[in-house]
Amino acid sequence: MSTTESPQGSGPPSGERTNAPDWATVQASPEFQRLRSRLRTFVFPLTGAFLAWYLLYVLLASYAPSFMAIKLFGNINVGLVFGLLQFVSTFAITTWYVRFADKKFDPAATAIREQIEGDGK
């Protein structure tokens, strides 16, 4: 299952760097499988969570207006705080994802890409 040699096979010997890599082999490699599951186990649950959190907000705004109208301080009520928390959660998820992608995803993805393209640094 080595992915280090993209098949340079039978084509013209030199100058042809763009020979099609063996995608199926790369896809089946454990490195790639790990990369894929790392991404999916991060983004799928997170997507489910923020959609649920947003739907909760929409349903509360639609069906529980009196709860949303409870005043906390001054004219600031539960609804406004809930709404602003949607902004906060969006900014927080964005920052969290970028950290994950920069630290955990990009290095592994780059390594596989360099193997495929055969021009490691």
Place this chain on the structure above:
Amino acid sequence: MILAQTTGVEGSSPILNISIFAAFVVITLTIVITVSKKATSGAKDFYTAGGGFTGPQNGIAISGDYLSAASFLGIAGAIALYGYDGFLYSIGFLVAWLVALLLVAELLRNTGRYTMGDVLAFRMRQRPVRAAAATSTLAVSFFYLLAQMAGAGGLVALLLDIKSKTGQSIVIAIVGALMIAYVLIGGMRGTTWVQIIKAVLLIAGAGIMTVWVLTLFGFSLSAVMGGAVERAGATGEKLLSPGAQYGKSGLTKLDFVSLGLALVLGTAGLPHILMRFYTVPTAKEARRSVVWAIWLIGLFYLFTLVLGYGAGALVGPDAIKKAPGAANSAAPLLAYELGGTVLLGLIAAVAFATILAVVAGLTITASASFAHDIYINVIKRGQVQDEQHTEVKIARRTAVVIGLVAIAGGILANGQNIAFLVALAFAVAASANLPTILYSLFWKRFNTQGALWSIYGGLGITLILIIFSPVVSGKPVDAATGKSPSMLQGVDFHWFPLDNPGLISIPLSFLLGYLGTVLSKERADEGKYAEMEVRSLTGAGVEKAVDH
């Protein structure tokens, strides 16, 4: 308030407004011409500026593409008049970007080149899927474009004091001609710079007004809201909590949930937004684009919250309702209240720039989709001599045709109640495009029939539900205006109870994509899926940017 009826927004100086807007046009055209000198003649440059923009540049351009006049004037006005319910819109528009960030932007950047069709047709039979992707792209772009162009007419009446239909038609034609000019001269490179300049002006303008309003209220949001409540009188308290607009009955509540779903799932399926991801060189830059866009768009919607309540407090709902353009005049009136004629002129020019930048982005997306997907790949089956040259030539011609259609449509629709077209564009994007994109990227078995069912099914269901909904016919006549809020007067053929079809059309489209796939004997192309998956995650095989 008869005065306001005859002179546009009170305090508005049409000559000053036109001068500032003309200055914007001159400056942007100069920039567009300058940057177009760097351009090469190929399709890659025309469609995506060679993928040479940086993430931050593209992020600013995305916010310029996304923040339409509807979100600036419309949301601020809705908050001024309906309070909290106006705020609900902006949250859906913002949260939606997480779908783009987590699931779509980077993978799309890595697998496609120019259009949404590139990704959807990647591992399918090319011609039918590209035709479907282009149909949906053209439909969404057309609805969005029509809404913007017709809105331009109303805005003119409001800000430039042009009340005759002929005068407004001329201005719509000028907006259309400028849009064609930007696209023909500058391609995606020029369009992007127009969007960047507009985004900076819009966000800076809104930011200055926000700080100004907050200064007047001792930097307390609570005090701004209190001011709006006091000004609104007996019903003022309603401004603070949800329900003023959507809480009337069980149906309107369900309608709001339906709208919320389309807003949050539609953004990541809007073709003109998707195309922006191709203007950066790598997936990492696409990610940075979305991050910049999320911060800018979020910040902007926080500004509109203050501006909306600020307009309620400083201008007052009565004055807003009586002004030409009603809710849409809240932000311009607030600008006048704060900074007099000059600030009003600046904000008016920014509103025009907003329309111009959005329509230019839509036009280049639609023309790219027609030239690249339909002409080259469906009609010519990819067999064209001198493909680059031909493709750009077709795209330019398409842009002119789309511009002319948009002008004609905008003039015909001027004064019609077609605000629902933006919601319709989001509903189609969420129903026809998003399920197909997600299945393509993540579901191995997904095949051509599944893609066709989810695109055409989503598009068809959404259109049918809208046509037979109360937005087109059958809303009861409003006693105050003597007119029905529906688009058509005096007829009633509606049977679908909701204004927004998303609640039904989005789940059905996902289901159709699934059924189309499992009921087909066609086996998914595993080799192509392997290639798509590896490329989408690693960025292998992506063409390098031509320019930095």
